[in-house]
Amino acid sequence: MADTYDLVILGSGPGGYVAAIRASQLGLKVAIVERERLGGICLNWGCIPTKALLRTSEIYHYMQNAESYGLKADNVGFDLAKVVDRSRKVAGQLNAGVKGLMKKNKVTVVEGVGTVTAKGKLSVKQGDKTVELEAKNIIVATGARARDLPFAKADGKTIWTYRHAMVPTEMPTKLLVIGSGAIGVEFASFYNDMGADVTIVEMLPRILPVEDEEVSAFMNKALTKQGIKLLTGTGLEGLAPSGGGVTAKIKHKDGKVVEETFSHAIVAIGIVPNTENIGLEALGVETDRGHIKTDGYGRTNVDGIWAIGDVTGAPWLAHKASHEGIIAVEKIAGGSPHQMDKANIPGCTYSRPQVASVGMTEAKAKEAGYELKVGKFPFIGNGKAIALGEAEGFVKTVFDAKTGELLGAHMVGAEVTELIQGYVVARQLETTEAELMETVFAHPTLSEMMHESVLGAYGRSIHY
Structure with missing residues (x-):
């Protein structure tokens, strides 16, 4: 006898587990199927542990350059095993957190390898045992894996x-x-x-x-x-x-x-979507180069089968997957969510210096036929950046000259991955240059550069 649910989610990454929580909040009976660890690649092997490693290298860089801050740090070194161990503990802590969230939200976690066997039916293999699940709706959130070179597969050694x-x-x-x-x-x-x-x-x-x-x-x-x-x-x-x-x-x-x-x-x-051997072919679910084709709500061409996250194509980002999960679940529950707007998804690179952006590049905006006003403000003109010893970088904003619409924002420098959300909110609210110019930015902060970049687009920059 199959266990019956309102919704079964295949995959527990940032798309799957967020969708499960929202579904539970909306009163749906939910099960989530995971073959490895709750939290998926992002939490266990991607976004989070990578940032832990990058934090270590950032501090190591500062220690090696302590003298520029009036400090002394002699014989600076590191223990690679401890660096890795810290990263894994961070991932482990968050994995435990997701387990707690599943329990709190009464989401049934089914461990094993899941396969969609028919509309509304999943089979989960747990070693020698098989568990059968039924649900009116199934969300595929199986993520993706690293792409190998065709002439040299990764061996884990060199x-x-x-x-x-x-x-x-x-x-x-x-x-x-x-x-x-x-x-x-x-x-x-x-x-x-x-x-x-x-x-x-x-x-x-x-x-x-x-x-x-x-x-x-x-x-x-x-x-x-x-x-x-x-x-x-x-x-x-x-x-x-x-x-x-x-x-x-x-x-x-x-x-x-x-x-x-x-x-x-x-x-x-790049990556390869995990869409093979999960039963999609037999159901006739449409794909494009392995990625599942969906509409703005996450629906596939097969009734009752939905897909979110990396399996649906670019951008391959955790926050995109989470938002797709929310949209899909709210639609399943009978709500009227907005369709996914990929133009408002920020992209971040956590290198040194950091990079962050949202919307159209200057070149793409020109290509689309817009008449532009472009503002740019350097970190060297910002008091907080100079005080931090991080005076390299800039903030760039691209506006439609006719309407004042913020078409895109692009940043490079210290902590810009934290700053970009201001422009994401501005785009979501359909803010024009007028509202941004009239916004008061705290001093001294790096965020003042966001204001100055907007002012600069209209010939009004104060500090540059």
């Missing part, structure tokens, strides 16, 4: 994915990072600050290619100044373990292929 890079048993001496998206740049930043000799290879003409061109250019200079070697417009022809390390065949812009040996390589070339 060729790593992000999962291996988070739990190193040895410190790389010479590291190759393949791909310069957020994941690649974050790991390059971490390992460089911890003392590795780092090279990034990027096929496209610039690093962080989804960001505004000025941000990419600034990051190129900043990372190069830190000692990271950046090879853009450069391909990888081969990668193979060699003599305790790894040998890469790197094809440079001029077409010349050069072999170079590294101690380790991190493959950060």
Whole structure:
């Protein structure tokens, strides 16, 4: 006899577990199926433990530069095992927190490998045992995994994915990072600050290619100044373990292929959605290059089957998955939520310096035919940034010259991942430059640069 629910969610990442909580709040009887650990990749192997590592490297950087703050820190070093252990404990604490939230919200947790066997039916394999579940609605939130190079699969020894890079048993001496998206740049930043000799290879003409061109250019200079070697417009022809390390065949812009040996390589070339072998094909659920096709509410083409998070395509971000989960559940419960607006999803890179953005880049806005007003304010003009010793970076805002609509905002510098939400709220409220100009920003704060950037777009900047 199958256990019956109003909703069953396959996957407990930031999309799945948030959807489960909201469903419970709305009075639905909910079960969540998880094959590994509650919290999914983000909490256990992605967003959170990576930030713990980056916090360590940030503090290590400050310790090495203590003298610039009038402090003394001699014989600075680190214990790699303890660095990793701290990161894993942070992940473990949050995993326990999600377990507590499931219990508090009366969500049934079913451990095992789930498969959708028919409309409204799931089969969960638990070793030799199988549990049958039934529900009017099923949400697929199975996430994604790291994409391997076709000619060199990660072995966990010298060729790593992000999962291996988070739990190193040895410190790389010479590291190759393949791909310069957020994941690649974050790991390059971490390992460089911890003392590795780092090279990034990027096929496209610039690093962080989804960001505004000025941000990419600034990051190129900043990372190069830190000692990271950046090879853009450069391909990888081969990668193979060699003599305790790894040998890469790197094809440079001029077409010349050069072999170079590294101690380790991190493959950060994107993700593959976890949509295979969960029963979607038999039901006829439509996909596009493996990603499940949905409408603005998370509905698939098959009645009663919904999908959220990384399985539905870009942007592959935890907060996007969570918001999709809320929308889907509220629709299932008979509400009238707004459809997902991906243009208002912020993107953040937690490197040193940090990068954050929302909305259209200047180039995309021009491409779309807008007449623009663009403001830009440097960190060097901000008193708090100077006091922090973090005077490198800028805030950039892009407005529709005709309506005053904030089309996009782009930041690079200290703590910008915390600042970006101000512009996200502004876009969600459909705020124009007028309201932003009339807003009072506390002094001294980094947020004052947000105000100054808006003023600058209209020729009214005070401090620059």
